[in-house]
Each structure stands twice: as structure tokens, then as C-alpha cells.
Amino acid sequence: MTRLWFRAALLPDGWSERVRLVTEGAEIRSVQTGVAPEAGDEIQGFGLPGLPNLHSHAFQRAMAGRSERRGGERDNFWSWRTQMYALAQAITPADLEAIAALAYAEMLESGFLRVGEFHYVHHDRDGTPFADPAEMAASLVAAAATTGIGLTLLPVYYAHAGFGGLAPSPAQRRFIHDPDSYARLLEASERALTGLEDARLGIAPHSLRAVTPDALTRLAQLRPDGPIHIHVAEQTGEVEDCLTWSGLRPVAWLMQNQPVDARWCLVHATHAEPGELAAIAASGAVVGLCPITEANLGDGVFPAAEFVALNGRFGIGSDSNVLIDAAQELRLLEYGQRLVRRERNVLSSADQIYAAACAGGAQALAAPADALSPGAAANLISLDADDPSLLRSTPDEILGRWVFAARRPVVDGVWRRGRKVVSGGRHHARDAIVARYRDVLERLRA
Template structure:
């Protein structure tokens, strides 16, 4: 279907911002939702489907790490941790060329679309050549990300990462970080170049990402926040050691320090924020910042559990991300988010309000928080990009379900196997659960991994 043509799609039921509606007829023009009519009969020529959901935002991805999925699952001679995993990551990233990055990212983005994500926040810190030297074009590696987004069709919020130090207080970086490093002038030049490069993509958004408090100094962090009016994302309080090191440096914990020293508002996304006191949890929830949760990666790395109950009780907003991309699946991220909370609390239905659907709460929470974090609407609404999923109503785990019971069945039982179609800007990019370019993109990925792992 030509995304630039005007056409109509009719759904038996659809999740709209105001709730579920039946017999929903949507007009799409130039990839954007032009109108929505509820209680409408399908007309001749309408494309017809059963259940529609808005596509989910993936607020945190390191696309290149899709290529190392499974490579760090061998026990070392000491207790394995995030820090030993990081050494494996450094060895892998040493080898990746721009063309190889494009191939890896394209497969990651295909899998995101197949799994229910329609926009990705690419937290991109692989900037330089394999020996650490700058490319003539500072956006060479970012251009590979843009090309992968263009090839797959996913929407992109690009978050180039500023990384300058190896530890709190401006410690000098190590050799394994040489491909990530910038000074402020070089980073500003990268942003200028990206403002042109991102024009190749419809509805692309540019933000900034100070990697973490251990990778930037306070003056650099203040300067970075002023370089863009887009989203600001930062890793924070993912590991206990990180918290301890921050206290040793500043006398404050990472979330505590950021909220006291930066003008944190709804532009900010605190990625992970795993290790917080009750006071920090309350303060983050009321700041307007989004908590960027990545349950599959956080479980894989042994990070710990986010204090969700207190955060939600204080009105906090969250979204989900695929982070290391070891497994890309929006429903699994949501399911594991709830199950982790159940294990920690030794209870059930932790993420829901009294009397409410847990699947409904998870989906809406990730939709709203992810949209805020990535700076783009995520809804079936007039004026929004026509980004949506169609769900197989005949899936056994959805039999007889209506309203939020559909989301409960999808997240906790059916999973991604019930996603039969995905549309981006009005163009169908996933059919019967498979991306329309999967075979070509996966074949290229296999060739690249064979070379990288030889």
C-alpha cells in the first residue's frame, strides 16, 4: 500500500486514547491519521481488521549489541556481573564497521517492529573508527543507524551519547572506550551534522544522551542539556557499585545528585534507576522525568528490580526499552516487568490499580511514558503518525476477550505470536508476524556475524 495515498482502515475494535471503541474507521493520508470515526460501518474499499493497538515506543536501545546476543553467557573464573559483561561488550564493539553496524541495527529494528515496537530511542555511543580515530564525517556511525531505520521502516528518536570519562570526577577513559569519546566541541559538531542527516527520515527526532554521571563532569552535563531542545536520556543507578562510587565522589546518590543539581523535567529519561531510596523514588516520580525500564536486559545483567510500587503510588511515569537487545519482544518486556515485581513483593498484579487490568495498566503506562521520553505521540489519534498493530483475534489465548482482557491475554498468554500485522506511517511493514524485508535483512546480518565472529 502506498503510504502517501489516502485510504481507510476499519477495525472491529481499537484502543483509542479515551478507551476501547468498536467499529472504528480511520482515514490515513500521507502516513498520518486524518480522521477517526467510531461506530461506523466499513465501506467498500476499506481495509478491514479485527483488533488494533497503537504501536509501542522502545525508549532505550543499543542496536549494535544485537550482534553479541548470547555471547556473554559463559561463566568466568570470578563471579560474573555487569562489569564482566561490559568487557565482552568492549571486545565485540572493537570490530564493528559502519556497514556492519547498519546490518546489525537493521535486523534489530526488524525484530522490534515484529514484536510491537514502532519507534526506537537509539542511545548511540559507537561514534568513531576501530582505532578510535574520528571519521572525516563525524556522523558516519549515526548514518548507519539512520540507514537501518530507513530500511526497516521504524521511527527513530536518535540519542547520540556524550562520553568523556571512565569514572566519577572525570577519571581518564580506558582503551576499551576509545570509540565512544567526545569533547564538547566535537559533540556539538556531531549534533549539527545530525540535524541534516535525520531529515532523510519522516518524523525523526534528535535528542542528547549524557551516558552516565560516571562518564561526564557536572559542567559538561549542564552544557549538554543546553545543546538540544529534544529528549535528554541518561543511565543512572543501574548498579550498586555505581551508587557507592557516586556517594564516594559527591556525598550523594546518583538520582539524588541529578535531581538536586539539574533542572530535571519531562524532557528527561532516567534509564534503569534501579537502586533508589524511598525518598529518591518519590522525588523522581514527581519530577516529570520518565523511568526507562528494560526488564529483559536488567534480568540478564543481574541489575536488580526497580521500586515500581512506590514509584507508581507517587504518580511516576515509565516506559520500556530493549537495551542490549538480547531478546527483542515488547510483550515479554511488559510481562517480565510485572513478574519481577511479583517476585520482589511476593504478590500479584503489582503494576495495576485496585480493580484494574494489569495488562491494560502495563500497556498504557509504556505507551504514555515511552511517548514522552521519545518526544513523539504514540496513539491512535487524529494528527498522529499511523503507527499501529493488528492482533489476531482468533488466537486461542484471546478467545472471548474484550476490552482490557485483550491486553491481559496478549501480554500474559499469547505474547508476540498474536501480533499479525504492524503499520508504520500507514504502510504495512509486518505481515502474518514477519517483516516484509526479513529474509533479505537477516541474510545480510548472518554474513556480517560470520565475519565478525570468525
């Protein structure tokens, strides 16, 4: 049994001061408010539920910061993708485990407690399937077990290089499946997840350009109760190609041709028009926003203010993992809206952005939203109340000061299922994880 005392904590009905939270095993057993600390209490700053990270490509952490030099007259998502494909062709299962372990540790250190891993590097480096279809997925499971992060595994179906069933390119050889081999991948992935605490499994058609309509219909039936994630309308080039192929924009085509509902997460949806936003909101689907990556790749800015006004649901993700920082994802989400609209506090407040991202992310990852309440899983984070950015904060200022004013990470402690995995802002296995990651980078750059 662990007793934690917080100067203030974000409970389901709002912030409360002087809070004692008692955990036993993986659960929160009791919560008291307005109490003084006692002997045996572990004194903390500000406590709150952690954020879900609904969209990650863990292996891309190994190229963070390495593509930030202009590569020609036009440097955009598609030129970046060429560099990313080169990394995808080089990594082994052991490499993936080491890279993902660092990414997952950094997620925990920044306040993400569960990750949706949109996983598409499936086969050996020459494109030959492994004897175990989930060989690469098992590396991600091992990384999640090492770090303690919650995992929703989203094996990706990727079959084509473009709309209309275009044949895949050699650079995509490690990704490719047909519907039957993908069904076997799901079965193997389910076995790989056995024993990993509170793991979830979903499906992930990569994008409309990588999946034929018939295959998409079949895939959606493979896990009738699981989440479905798909990239859609991320790039203007994708929108133009979809119009040429079908006469419809990507979101419009998807909404008209699939039974999109609350199981679905439409990742990015950057270039959705007003009618498409209304259709997504009415469906109950979640839009997966990745502001740092979307800015890094020059994707554009999702019309979040308009979508929220329609009661649309959203969550956030770290996507390419060029910079893993939960607070900065929220900051850039709001700042993007301010720059486009030339207004302040467009999405109302940091508290409301945080609550929406927690609820939308949990829905998209098919996991209960973390809450500091009796009977809930003991998944929570603490912020360092003595950090200069948070000194003398009133409860209604805490999230705003963390998201918009902190110069450095202020997440001090992280507990997952009652086990403390981050102390003093550092993951407990950080040194060993970094050592393995360093070895992988040295081999990949040799």
C-alpha cells in the same frame, strides 16, 4: 487511502468494537465505531497504538545469547561489559547498519514503533574520528529508513572511565569526546537525520561516571528543547562509587546538581531510594525501564509500584536487545514487582501498564503519543484475534491476554505513517535484512 476494519480497537477513550479506521497518506482521516465491514475494507483483529522503545543499543543485538555462560567466580554487568566492548571495537559502519536493521525490524514485528537509539560507538576501530563525525550515526539512520521505524537519535557523550574524571580505557576509544567535538557530532547528526520522516535528536550524557559535572551542565544546554537521556543507578557498584566520590547516591546527586525536568529520561534508576523516587516523580522526568536487560544483567528490580504511587512516569526499552519483545518487557516489569512484593496485579492491569508506557515513552522520545484518532499519524499495530491466546477475548481482556498469555508473538500487522511494514507478523524486508545480518556475523566470527 486505506480502510481498515477491526473487531475491536483501543481508541483514546478506551476499547471500542467494530471499528473502521481510514488512513490517507501518513495520517488517520476518520474513525467509526459500531460498524459492519464493507467491500474494500482490510479486515483486521485488534487494533492499538504501538509502543515507544525509549532505550536501545542496536549493535548489541549481534551478541544476543552469546554471553550466557558463567565466566568466573563472579559474573555480572561488569564482566558482561568486557564482552560487549570487544564487539564494539570490531564493527564497521556497514556492520552497524546491518545489525541495526535487524534489531529495528524485530522491534516493529513485536509492536515497538519508535526507538530511542542511545548511540555511543562514534569513531573508527582504532579510535580515530571519521571525517564525518556522524559516520556511524548515519548507519543507524539508514537502518531506520530501511525498516520504517521512527527514530529518536541520542548521540552519547562519553569522556571518562569513572567518577572524578578518570581517564578512559583503550577499550573505550571509539566512544570518547570532549564538549567541543561532541557539539560537532550533534551538528553532523542533525544533518544525517535530514530526510528521515519524523526523526528527533536529543543528547545523552552516558552516565555520571563518564561525564564531569561541568561537562554535564554544558551538555544540557546544547539542545535546550530536546530530550536528555542518562544511565543512572543501574548497578550497586555505581552507587557505591558515587558515594565515595561525592557523598551522595547517583540519583540524589543528579537531582541536586542539575535542573532535571520533563525533558529528562533517567535510564534504569534501579537502585533509587524512596526520597529519590519522590524527587524524580516531582520533576516530571521519565524513568526508562528495560526489564529484560535488567534481568539478564542481574541489575535488580526497580521499585515501580512505589514510583507509580507517586504518579511517576515510566517507559520501556529493549536496551541490550538480548530479546526484542514489547509484550515480554511489560510482562517482566509486572512479574518483577510480583516476585518482590509477593502480590498479584501490582501495577493494576495490562491496560494501565500499556497506557503508561506509551505516554512515558512518547515524552522521553520527544514525539507525540500515537493515538487512533483523526489527525494523528497513522502509526498502529494489529493483533491476530485468531491466535489461541486471544480467541473470544472481550475488549477488557485483550491486552492482558497478549502480555501475559501469548506463547508466541501475536502482532500481525504494523503501519508506520500509513505504510504497512509488517504483514503476517513478518517485516516486509525481513529476508534481505537477515541475509545482510548473517554476512556480518560470519565476518565478525571469522
